[in-house]
Structure formats: structure tokens, C-alpha cells
Amino acid sequence: MIKSDYPNIQDVYDLMKKPPSASDKKRLEKAYNFAKQAHEGQKRANGDPYFYHAFEVAKNLADFGMDSTTIIAGFLHDTIEDTSVTEDEVDNQFGSEVLFLVNGVTKLGTLKYKGAERHVESLRKFFVAMAADSRVIIIKLGDRLHNLKTLGFIKDRPDKQKRIALESIEIHAPLANRLGMWKLKSEIEDLAFPFAYPDEYKQVQSLLKQKSHTTQKYLEQVYKSLRKDLAKQNIEVDKASYRIKGVYSLYKKLKKKDMDIDKIYDIVALRVIVPTVEDCYRVLGTVHSLWRPLPGRIKDFIAVPKPNGYQSIHTTIFTGNGGIAEIQIRTREMHQEAEYGIASHFAYKKKKYEKKINSSTQWIPELSDLQDSISNPDHFIENLRLDFFNKRIFVFTPNGDVIDLPEDSSAIDFAFSVHTDIGMHATAASINGKNSKLETKLKNGDIVRIETKKSAVPSAKWLEFVKTTLAKRQIKNYLGDNSLMNKFMNRFK
Ligand code: MN
Numbered sequence: 001m002i003k004s005d006y007p008n009i010q011d012v013y014d015l016m017k018k019p020p021s022a023s024d025k026k027r028l029e030k031a032y033n034f035a036k037q038a039h040e041g042q043k044r045a046n047g048d049p050y051f052y053h054a055f056e057v058a059k060n061l062a063d064f065g066m067d068s069t070t071i072i073a074g075f076l077h078d079t080i081e082d083t084s085v086t087e088d089e090v091d092n093q094f095g096s097e098v099l100f101l102v103n104g105v106t107k108l109g110t111l112k113y114k115g116a117e118r119h120v121e122s123l124r125k126f127f128v129a130m131a132a133d134s135r136v137i138i139i140k141l142g143d144r145l146h147n148l149k150t151l152g153f154i155k156d157r158p159d160k161q162k163r164i165a166l167e168s169i170e171i172h173a174p175l176a177n178r179l180g181m182w183k184l185k186s187e188i189e190d191l192a193f194p195f196a197y198p199d200e201y202k203q204v205q206s207l208l209k210q211k212s213h214t215t216q217k218y219l220e221q222v223y224k225s226l227r228k229d230l231a232k233q234n235i236e237v238d239k240a241s242y243r244i245k246g247v248y249s250l251y252k253k254l255k256k257k258d259m260d261i262d263k264i265y266d267i268v269a270l271r272v273i274v275p276t277v278e279d280c281y282r283v284l285g286t287v288h289s290l291w292r293p294l295p296g297r298i299k300d301f302i303a304v305p306k307p308n309g310y311q312s313i314h315t316t317i318f319t320g321n322g323g324i325a326e327i328q329i330r331t332r333e334m335h336q337e338a339e340y341g342i343a344s345h346f347a348y349k350k351k352k353y354e355k356k357i358n359s360s361t362q363w364i365p366e367l368s369d370l371q372d373s374i375s376n377p378d379h380f381i382e383n384l385r386l387d388f389f390n391k392r393i394f395v396f397t398p399n400g401d402v403i404d405l406p407e408d409s410s411a412i413d414f415a416f417s418v419h420t421d422i423g424m425h426a427t428a429a430s431i432n433g434k435n436s437k438l439e440t441k442l443k444n445g446d447i448v449r450i451e452t453k454k455s456a457v458p459s460a461k462w463l464e465f466v467k468t469t470l471a472k473r474q475i476k477n478y479l480g481d482n483s484l485m486n487k488f489m490n491r492f493k
Contacts, residue, residue, distance in 0.1 A: 006036065007055050012071065015062035024068040027094070031075040032058075034093060038076075038083040046153040053146060054078060060142035064184070065340050070135050073101035077139055081106045104136030105143070137175055141184060144172045148191035165195035169248070180310065180341025186246035193248040204251045207261050212244050215268040218323035222291070223270055229286050237283075238332050239273040265294070265316050269326040273335050277302060280329045284313050287327055291317035294324065302334070310338055393444040405442065409467045412438045415450040416471040423474055425452040439465045 009032050013020055020028060035054040042050035058074040066074075072094060079085040080102055091099045148168055151161055169192050176185035194201040223240055230237060245253075245267050257263040272283055280302060287293075297316040305311045312330040319325050330338065395403045395414055403417050411431065415438070416423030429436045430449040439462075442448065458475045466472055 006049075007052065012055075012058055012062045015059055016068075016071075017065040018067075020068055027072060028068055028075075031072040031094065034085075035075040035079060038079045038085045042082070044150065044153070046150060050078075050082075053150075056146040056149075057139070057142045060145050061139065064138060064142065064181070065336075066135070066138060069097055070101065070139060073098050073105070073135070074139055074142055076102050077105045077143060101133070101135055101139060104133065105139050108136070108140050134179060138179070138181075141172060141176055141181070141188070144168060145184065145188060145191075148188060151191070151195055161195045165192035168192040169196055176341075180337070181339075182310075182341065183339040184341075186249055189248035190246045193251070197251075200251060201247065204247055204254065207254075208245070208247055208250055208267065211261050212268050215323065215325055216242050216244075218319040218321065219268055219270045219325050222317070222319050222325065222327075223272075225290060226272075226283075226287065229290060230283065233282065233286070235274065235279055235282055235286070237272060237274055239271075239335075241271045241273075243269045243271050243328070245269075265297070265324045266326040269314075269328050271328045271330070271335075273330060273332055275331065277331060280313055280331060283329045284315060287315060287317060287329075291319060293317050297326075302330075312338060393442060395442050395444075396447045398447060398449050406467050409442050410439050410465045411436065411442060411448055411450065412462050413466050413468045413471045414442060414448050416466075416474055417468065418450070420474060422450050422452055423471060424458060424478065425454060425456045427451050427453045427456045438462070441465075 009029055012028065012032075013025065032055070036051045039050040039054060044050055044053055054075050054077065057077060058071050061071045061074040076085075076090060076094070076098065080087060080090065087099060087103065090102055147164065151164060154160055168188050173185050173188045173192075176182075176188060219242060227237065227240075245264075250264065250267065253264055254261065261267070274280055274283055284298075294316040297314070299314040301310055301312050301314070311334040312328050314326060314328050316324060316326045393405050393407055393409065395405055395409075397403065397418060403414055405413055405417060411429035412423065412426060415426045415429075426438055428451040429438055429440060430451070431440060431442070431446050433447075458478045460475075460479055462475050463472065466475065
């Protein structure tokens with residue numbers, strides 16, 4: 001093969017958010033050559049040299065904003081599993097950190113999604129890896145992204161296409177979402193959607209085309225007027241763009257709204273990116289002075305960020321001529337983070353990233369804990385899906401701490417999430433200052449205080465309305481230890 005057939009490593013450098021140093025370049029180039037040689041002679045399904053895949057994965061990681069160590073592991077991610085390369089070689093050539101990452105990805109490699117049967121062991125591995133080092137998962141996501149892009153090439157294996165597509169929607173997309181990598185999440189979903197649900201895909205695609213075209217036209221008018229007004233006030237706009245909702249996320253929303261596309265307002269959103277937080281509020285003020293906002297749809301995630309760090313202001317306005325559309329306002333930094341999530345912190349500010357990991361991934365230790373305590377794999381996966389893959393609500397303690405709960409959680413779930421002792425001795429709740437029963441379902445944004453009494457104990461009735469695994473387990477433990485039968489039996493011990 002002629003050398004020029006191979007991709008240029010400069011493409012990777014160009015995508016890196018922080019330009020690589022001379023020594024980074026040397027290591028990256030070494031990884032490039034190492035992977036190229038290791039995969040020599042191997043081919044992908046479409047006939048391309050296998051190395052192209054390793055290269056594309058490295059490119060994805062650069063694009064996510066990952067550091068050079070992670071990109072190097074991306075180049076090497078299939079070498080230990082699929083070539084004669086040994087762990088020692090990787091260790092000697094690239095060091096233990098790279099070896100750790102490559103091994104992490106290799107161990108995840110056997111994941112096979114089996115629909116209803118669900119491959120529990122592999123999924124478990126995923127989460128163990130995630131708890132250990134989220135870079136492993138991010139490499140896996142970069143790998144999956146390229147595999148999805150080339151999924152069309154295995155036409156002769158429709159069963160395999162469908163399995164990979166479903167697995168991506170059910171496992172990889174939620175993982176990306178969990179890491180705050182929304183752009184990647186919707187990319188994965190939209191690439192997998194046509195293979196997972198071909199008929200529904202066609203239907204939604206055609207709805208989206210018609211509707212997004214008219215909405216975007218409204219928004220272009222809106223932006224023209226807005227820009228004029230902002231210029232008068234000397235507010236500088238860094239960038240404005242139209243974000244078209246992902247096909248798959250539109251499909252999910254349509255299912256909730258009786259497939260009525262006119263009930264969905266954020267098919268196209270205008271994104272306005274400005275230099276400072278103050279500018280964000282000035283833009284919001286200007287928008288509302290020009291167009292009437294829809295009540296109840298102004299969301300200030302700058303003042304109150306989502307627990308995973310998402311910051312932005314969203315508002316929905318009547319654009320005139322019958323249109324309704326969403327406007328999102330944020331700073332450049334917030335935008336970077338919204339697109340790339342956790343990954344955006346790898347390249348820039350290591351410190352901030354570490355802090356972020358602690359606050360935005362509090363559920364990870366909870367997950368390992370969950371895993372240890374549940375011996376039955378079927379339960380494990382059920383719990384995982386119920387707790388971690390469903391829609392979440394964010395509820396506040398009186399001090400403003402955020403508690404992340406599954407939808408329809410009750411005040412008692414909240415109590416157990418704050419502290420076991422609070423759950424065990426809860427008597428009543430105060431929700432947004434109003435006295436409420438413990439079974440009250442919580443809503444996004446509620447501020448909850450729990451009243452406790454030392455002598456109070458959990459009741460079996462609580463099991464009827466708690467939603468979190470944590471609360472269920474604690475209540476059951478308590479009831480188990482204290483059931484009448486047990487007390488009776490204990491007398492004879
Ligand atoms: Mn791979």
C-alpha cells in the first residue's frame with residue numbers, strides 16, 4: 001500500500017481543543033504508527049484497512065476535547081484484543097496509564113446487548129469502569145460512534161445491525177447523557193434510530209423536515225430583529241446558530257404528545273452565544289421586550305444549573321405570524337460544556353474537571369454500592385434502568401443542595417437520599433413551605449424539608465409509593481429485621 005493512502009495525523013492535531021506540545025505530538029505519532037503496524041493486513045467490513053477505524057476513534061476523542069493520553073489509548077484501543085500486541089509492549093512503549101485505559105476498553109469489548117435478556121455482566125463492567133475512570137467509557141463511546149457511522153456496511157447482517165443499534169440507544173446514549181455529552185448522545189441516537197426502528201424513523205424524519213423548515217424561517221426573522229436591537233445596545237453576539245432537534249429525541253417527545261408535532265416547540269431553537277453572564281440576561285430582557293414569552297417556559301439554568309453542570313437560559317416566544325420557538329442563551333464556556341460535557345474539562349482546566357467529576361457524578365459511588373448489595377443480576381439491571389436511565393427530577397434541600405431523583409419520587413425518597421437517618425425517622429414533609437404528607441410526589445424544582453422524630457420508624461405502606469432503590473432497600477431491611485415473625489423467632493434463639 002502507498003503511504004499516502006493513510007490518513008494524516010495532522011487531522012487529529014487540528015481537532016484537539018488545546019494544541020498538542022512537541023512531546024505530545026511525538027507520542028501521538030508513535031501511537032499512530034504503532035496502531036498502523038499492529039493492524040497491518042486487517043480489514044474492516046467495507047474493505048478499508050482496519051487502522052482507519054483506530055484513526056477515526058482517535059479523531060473522535062480529539063473532537064470531544066480529550067487529552068493526548070486518552071487519544072493515544074484511542075489509537076491503541078483494539079490492539080490488545082485484535083492483534084498480537086501484548087500488554088507488556090503497550091506498557092513499555094506508552095506507560096501504565098495508557099495500558100490501563102486500553103485494558104479498560106478491551107474488557108468492555110465483549111458487551112453484547114441481548115434485548116429483553118440483557119447482558120448484565122457486561123453492563124456491570126461498564127459501570128465498574130465508569131466508576132474507576134470515566135475516560136474508559138469516553139473511549140468506548142468514541143469507538144461506538146465510528147462503528148455506528150459504518151453500520152450501513154454490514155447490510156448482509158440485519159440482525160447484527162439492529163442489535164448494535166438498540167444497544168447504542170439503550171446503553172451508550174444514556175451513558176453519554178450521564179456524562180453531559182449531549183451532542184454525542186443525540187449523534188448516537190440519530191445514527192442508531194434508522195436501524196433500530198426503521199418505520200418510525202421514516203415517519204418522524206418527514207414530519208421533522210416540513211416543520212423544521214418553517215420554524216427555522218420564523219427564527220431567522222427573529223434573529224434579524226434581535227441582532228439589530230442588540231447592536232443598538234452594544235451587546236456583542238459571539239455566535240448564533242439554529243439547533244435542530246435530533247430525530248430520535250423528537251420521536252420520544254412525539255410519543256408523549258400523541259404524535260402531534262404542533263405540540264412541540266423546540267424543534268428548532270435559536271442559540272445565542274454571548275461573552276458574559278450579564279450579556280445573557282440582557283439578551284433575555286431584549287428578547288422578552290420584542291416578543292411575548294410563553295408563560296411557564298422560561299428556564300434559568302444559569303442561576304440554577306442542572307446538577308450535571310448544564311447552564312443556559314431557555315425561553316419560548318410567540319414569533320408572530322403564528323409561530324412559536326425556543327431561544328437558548330449562554331456564554332461560550334457554557335456552550336462548550338453543553339456540547340461536550342465532562343470531556344470539555346479534560347483539555348482545559350484539570351482542576352475544574354476534577355471538581356466537576358465529584359459534583360456531577362455523585363451517582364457513581366451510589367452505583368457501585370448498589371451493585372455490591374444486589375446479588376441477583378436481573379434485579380441489578382432492573383434497578384439500574386429504573387434509577388439511572390429514566391427521566392430525573394431535581395429537588396432542593398432548604399440549603400439549596402440539589403438532590404437528583406427519578407420522576408414521580410416521593411418526599412420519602414428524598415428523605416432517604418439526603419441521609420438514611422432522615423429517611424428512617426421521617427414523620428412529615430414541608431414542600432415549598434407547605435406542610436405535606438410523606439407520600440407526596442415531588443416535582444422538578446421543589447424545595448423539601450423533612451420533619452423527623454427519634455421514635456418514628458418506617459412503615460410498610462411506604463413501599464407502595466417509594467421509587468428509588470435506596471429507599472426500598474432501607475425500608476425492606478428495616479421491616480425484615482423487625483417483622484413480627486422475626487421477633488417471635490428471635491425469642492427462641
Ligand atoms: Mn474498536
